[in-house]
Amino acid sequence: METDLVETKDNVNDDNEKINYLGDNHNGILFEMSDLPKMKEIEFPDDFFEVTKDDMVYVLNDLQKQQQENRHKMFETKQMREKRERERMLRYKSVVVRICFPNDKLVYQAIFKPDDTVASVLKIASNYVKTNNFYLFTTPPKCRLKAESTLYSCGLVPAALIHFGSDSSTLVIKEEFKNRITSYKLAAKLAKDSRTDSKTTNSLTMSKTEESLQKNDCLKSKITEKMSVSGQSQQKIPKWFKPNK
Template sequence: MATSLVILGDNAARITVKVNPNMTILNVLELACTKWKVDSNNYDLKYHNKILDTTSLIRFTNIANNALLELVPVAKSRINSPVGIWLQLEDGSRLTGEFTPNQSLWDVIQSILKENAANYDSPAIIYTRMEIIGKEQLQKKSLKDIGLVGGKALLRLLNKSESVEQAHVYVPPERKPKIEESSQRLGHRERSPIDQSNNLGNLEKLKEEVQQNQETTDINIPPKTEAIDTCATNKTIENKDKKNKKDINPKLSDEDLNNFKSTIKYLDERETLLFDMMDGTFVTYKDEGDDFYEPTVKDVTLVMRDLKSYRSQLEDGQLCTNAMRVLQKTQNQLNLLYQYKKCIVRVHFPNRLVLQSVFKSTENVSDVISFLRKYLVDGSMEFHLFTAPPKIILNPEETLLECGCVPSAMVHFSSMTESDHLKPELREKIVSANQASIAAYLVRKERAKNSKTTSNEVPHDEAQQNPGPSRKSNQEIKQKPKWFKP
């Protein structure tokens, strides 16, 4: 994911712009034009000889970190036109209106809902992967800030409070600074008095941490007069951190998992569960420093190793024909079928509800479609399933193994109607995303246990019934062929 981009100007000058995944190309263009003191309406951004859409997010542009973008002038100056907004409420109804790009999201809500806007204590607008929660944030964000400078767009309005403590929230761990051994950079050398003083400082910090934590009192601290290696001190700290992490996050036993499985109420015999995709999926993004992207000696070594192995495969590898590729693909599918008898399929609906179920690897996509019909409001409606990205519509006549849905897959539901497709009574049976993940883990664990038992069994009967090819007898060898003439 890109965190900084390099913009190339008209006079070959380059500037670096800090970005985040939820920024639009228009925001990046405005930041670059502000530094050069030019009008952003007269320029566009080009990446790989392609003009970027100003309304698209960085998340969906597939731009790498530190990528080079080119600032090019436009043939006609960009003019902000009215934006058609469809506001979808929680009950599924949609209200429309036209607004200018400079109007805030709160103005959009007030002008469309009018008096009903007071019913939302904590309004939230959802557009693509962006969530703007709270009245203050909605007043600060304009339609132009989220990339809407023309055309039409659909916004979802919810009454959602941003709680301080959320369940199942993923918080990325703090990045540890990169530590290089002195022998890798400068070779073996004697340590200076400054290095020794740093080691003694690290030792004092370690001693204070050990005194605070009574569980790690068995660590032997050498005297200060001796010169201590930095690597040994760092290993001691890492071992202590690992021990603390094990104490905080203990592993669940099989009995606990089985008890947890008994508490889950499945919808049918296929262990089907329904959960909300937005349950506990909030991720806080944190920009890394420039030193994070600097390669180390270890990184370069791994890259060289991969390049050598890839080159040896190209030079010494066997040339494959089309028939050999088909045979290899069939062999890989048979290996998957032998290893995974069942697969986990999650069907993602447009209202962000996910239906998780277990199917056999040999079942067709048509079986999945017929299975979904009993949970739809209109069982006779026409719809299709597809995977993304890129969007590939699944063929109903193919098996899940042939479609690449083994051992697990996330497929999307698509139809011509825009209303809620699932039955209303299913909302009362929604489980948390954590329960669905543990249920999928139990299926994978049971599948791995069955594969181990089948692989450990030795088929003695088959070996006796199908013995290897025996050697030809001497009489058969001595027999001369009819065409042989001495």
């Protein structure tokens, strides 16, 4: 599926770097896996693991809120649940999908919709690989994606890094696409622009909710870890924890 790339202001930036679109309808591009930003190990100070009164109040309030939501869901009909899930899905207009090809050391990036199926992603990816016998999976843990599932139902919204899997241990990307590499810098900008164009008030609210859930999980982890070691070591225990006399 060869297409001639016309250099316009949309695919050339100020540094004369070019976005080498592969020619599909999803703004598909390839960039090198080595350009992905490296994860840095974060060292937390000792006081990070000390649970404060405010931490406890936050977690308890959040648990109460979750209980109320769960009670409400118990009385929902199937139609109400489907409507609620549909509304959540529509908060995002696009999904940035990145597929890692470990043997080729390349990453394919494309823009899809939340209700697109995994099968549609497989179909697009098949244009660029030499084999027809492959699948997609997420990790950790390794979870093979079902073709009939939507990107939303797989938890791949608003962006996802997934992996190419096959029985082949050789290079799979077709040769004609290997000289059409885009820099990671432009790939990241393209991904950011696709999300910026589709932002809504609801999507911002969802982001805040996800951030709150992440913070809550972190606090729960702190409490669990501290309480588990308090009776087994000589480490300093939280001020709020008073053992029975």
